[in-house]
Amino acid sequence: xxxxxSLILLAFTAVPAxxxxxxxxxxxxxxxxxxxxxxxxxxxxxxxxxxxxxxGFYIGTWGADVGQGIETDLYFxxxxxxGDLGWGVGFTGYYYTDDWDDTYExxxxxxxxxxxxxxxxxxxxxxxxxxxxxxxxxxFDGGAYITxxxxxxxxxxxxxxxxxxFDFMGLDLSMAVVASSDLGPSQDGGDIALTFGxxxxxxxxx
Numbered sequence: 027x028x029x030x031x032s033l034i035l036l037a038f039t040a041v042p043a044x045x046x047x048x049x050x051x052x053x054x055x056x057x058x059x060x061x062x063x064x065x066x067x068x069x070x071x072x073x074x075x076x077x078x079x080x081x082g083f084y085i086g087t088w089g090a091d092v093g094q095g096i097e098t099d100l101y102f103x104x105x106x107x108x109g110d111l112g113w114g115v116g117f118t119g120y121y122y123t124d125d126w127d128d129t130y131e132x133x134x135x136x137x138x139x140x141x142x143x144x145x146x147x148x149x150x151x152x153x154x155x156x157x158x159x160x161x162x163x164x165x166f167d168g169g170a171y172i173t174x175x176x177x178x179x180x181x182x183x184x185x186x187x188x189x190x191x192f193d194f195m196g197l198d199l200s201m202a203v204v205a206s207s208d209l210g211p212s213q214d215g216g217d218i219a220l221t222f223g224x225x226x227x228x229x230x231x232x
Contacts, residue, residue, distance in 0.1 A: 063185025
């Protein structure tokens with residue numbers, strides 16, 4: 027049994043049957059798809075489907091056009107909060123068609139307090155390359171945020187991102203400036219990129 031299947035079985039076993047759940051979907055488009063400071067594709071469309079349980083368990087999938095193929099992400103985990111303090115632990119797998127990239131599978135850990143959040147992703151032995159990724163983010167009132175992230179092990183490089191998101195007639199609009207060291211966030215491999223995005227979320231209720 028793989029690590030992903032083992033963790034899914036454990037998570038479902040821990041979910042109380044009497045609790046409520048919610049299913050939601052999202053559709054989006056970005057001028058440039060940049061993930062963790064690394065340029066993926068220009069003019070990328072995406073879609074996702076999520077299941078959230080009020081016990082804190084979640085599972086979902088998300089896919090994006092990466093030009094020469096399709097990226098499909100599968101993820102699940104569990105989290106909770108006590109006042110302003112939040113926590114989460116989960117698994118994420120990144121899979122690609124047409125050999126566009128390697129397969130990546132990682133364990134995700136995160137804590138937050140108010141607008142501040144700290145996240146750690148560890149690939150370890152679960153994938154084609156070993157890496158770790160750590161980030162610190164702060165979300166301001168009004169929709170602005172700032173993020174700093176850095177890679178370790180087989181990957182090297184760090185990046186900073188300053189962005190702003192807001193709701194407009196049911197659409198989530200966003201813009202961000204990404205600056206990086208050794209990651210190349212722009213299509214031509216430059217150190218700075220400006221990206222715009224629009225997302226529409228749909229909730230199917232509880």
